[in-house]
Structures are given as structure tokens and as C-alpha cells.
Amino acid sequence: DAGVTQSPTHLIKTRGQQVTLRCSPKSGHDTVSWYQQALGQGPQFIFQYYEEEERQRGNFPDRFSGHQFPNYSSELNVNALLLGDSALYLCASSFLSGNSPLHFGNGTRLTVT
Amino acid sequence: DQQVKQNSPSLSVQEGRISILNCDYTNSMFDYFLWYKKYPAEGPTFLISISSIKDKNEDGRFTVFLNKSAKHLSLHIVPSQPGDSAVYFCVARAGNQFYFGTGTSLTVIP
Numbered sequence: 001d002a003g004v005t006q007s008p009t010h011l012i013k014t015r016g017q018q019v020t021l022r023c024s025p026k027s028g029h030d031t032v033s034w035y036q037q038a039l040g041q042g043p044q045f046i047f048q049y050y051e052e053e054e055r056q057r058g059n060f061p062d063r064f065s066g067h068q069f070p071n072y073s074s075e076l077n078v079n080a081l082l083l084g085d086s087a088l089y090l091c092a093s094s095f096l097s098g099n100s101p102l103h104f105g106n107g108t109r110l111t112v113t
Numbered sequence: 114d115q116q117v118k119q120n121s122p123s124l125s126v127q128e129g130r131i132s133i134l135n136c137d138y139t140n141s142m143f144d145y146f147l148w149y150k151k152y153p154a155e156g157p158t159f160l161i162s163i164s165s166i167k168d169k170n171e172d173g174r175f176t177v178f179l180n181k182s183a184k185h186l187s188l189h190i191v192p193s194q195p196g197d198s199a200v201y202f203c204v205a206r207a208g209n210q211f212y213f214g215t216g217t218s219l220t221v222i223p
Contacts (some may be wrong), residue, residue: 004156025153031209032127033211035213040215041215041216042117042202042213042214042215043157043202043213044213045212047212048209048210054211055209056208058210069123084169089118090156090157092156095157098210099145101147101159101162102147102188102204102211103159104149104157104158105154105156106154106155106156107155107156
């Protein structure tokens with residue numbers, strides 16, 4: 001039973017560029033959430049996708065956008081990259097309803113230079 | 114606005130002794146609480162959870178206690194093992210959104 005997988009594992013981009021991160025949820029899960037973890041901080045909620053729609057959004061600018069596909073996989077896109085976007089980006093999957101814990105991938109380490 | 118607070122950034126415990134990790138929260142709408150463990154270069158791993166209608170949940174060496182009146186959560190690990198050395202995150206849910214604390218780095222000394 002495959003868990004949550006994320007790609008790529010590491011990425012280096014230049015300020016102003018755009019980046020796309022990918023996530024495949026744990027088998028059977030229907031909901032995907034994205035988090036940003038800066039150094040020394042806890043993960044911060046970016047947004048959540050269910051049935052291919054953004055259901056909830058945290059306090060992140062519109063430069064952060066996403067998509068969920070019919071097979072429940074998801075992408076996170078960040079436009080006009082800033083140095084402050086350098087962080088670990090974590091994808092988590094779960095069931096939408098009930099007391100369902102988040103299951104995380106190992107993340108994508110994004111460095112913006 | 115940090116709604117979930119872990120005021121101890123680090124904790125050291127001798128192997129075999131009890132580790133107690135604490136967490137305070139401010140939002141009375143939180144209805145589900147979780148603890149995650151994180152090793153470097155890995156994603157957080159789910160450890161144990163508790164619903165707001167309970168005050169204790171136990172799973173092997175891990176026990177979570179919830180004091181709703183004090184808005185306080187704790188994780189007890191007994192006995193502590195060197196492999197428990199990691200960063201522990203307290204997490205709380207309101208609606209469909211999960212809020213993380215800043216983490217406590219636990220070191221278990223052999």
C-alpha cells in the first residue's frame with residue numbers, strides 16, 4: 001500500500017520563476033492538503049483540495065495555486081518566486097469526513113536563489 | 114496568531130524514563146487533536162489522536178491527555194527509547210483545517 005509520494009525531492013529556482021510540485025495521495029484517500037514548513041517552524045496550511053476543488057485556503061497569496069486531478073493526485077504551483085518561498089513543502093492526504101489523520105509525504109525542499 | 118503553542122522547544126530525557134510533551138491551544142472550536150513525530154528529511158508521521166469528547170487515549174507506549182477546561186494537551190511516552198528522538202508536533206483541527214504547533218525536539222539519552 002503506497003503512502004503519499006511527492007516529487008521532486010529537491011528543487012532550486014531563481015527569484016521570479018515559477019515552480020510546480022506534485023503529490024500522489026495514499027491509496028483510498030480523497031482529500032489532499034498542502035503545507036509550507038519554514039526552518040524552525042511548524043507546517044503552515046496553504047490549501048486543501050477535494051473533488052477537484054479548493055475547499056479551504058490558508059493565509060497565502062494568490063501566487064500559490066493548486067489543482068487536483070480525477071485520480072486525486074494534486075499539484076502546487078507557485079508563481080513569481082520570492083526568496084521567502086524557500087521552504088519544505090509537504091503534501092498530506094486524508095479522508096474528508098470523520099476523524100481522519102493526515103498522512104504526509106516526505107516533502108519537496110524548494111530553494112529560491 | 115499561533116493558535117497551537119508548544120512552549121518547550123526542546124526536551125532531554127534518559128532512556129527508560131517518561132517523556133512528557135506539552136501543548137496549549139486557544140481556539141475552543143478545535144474538536145480533534147493529534148501528535149506527529151518528524152525525523153529530519155522525512156514528512157511528519159502520525160502517532161496518536163484524541164477526540165474532544167475524550168480526555169485520554171492510549172496506544173502502547175504513547176498516551177495523550179486532553180484537558181479542555183485548561184485548553185491543554187500532553188503526550189506521555191513510557192518508557193522512552195533512543196529511537197523516539199525526533200521533533201514532535203501538536204496538531205489541532207477546526208472544521209477541515211489542521212493547525213500545527215512549532216514543535217518540541219525530544220532527545221532520549223541512552
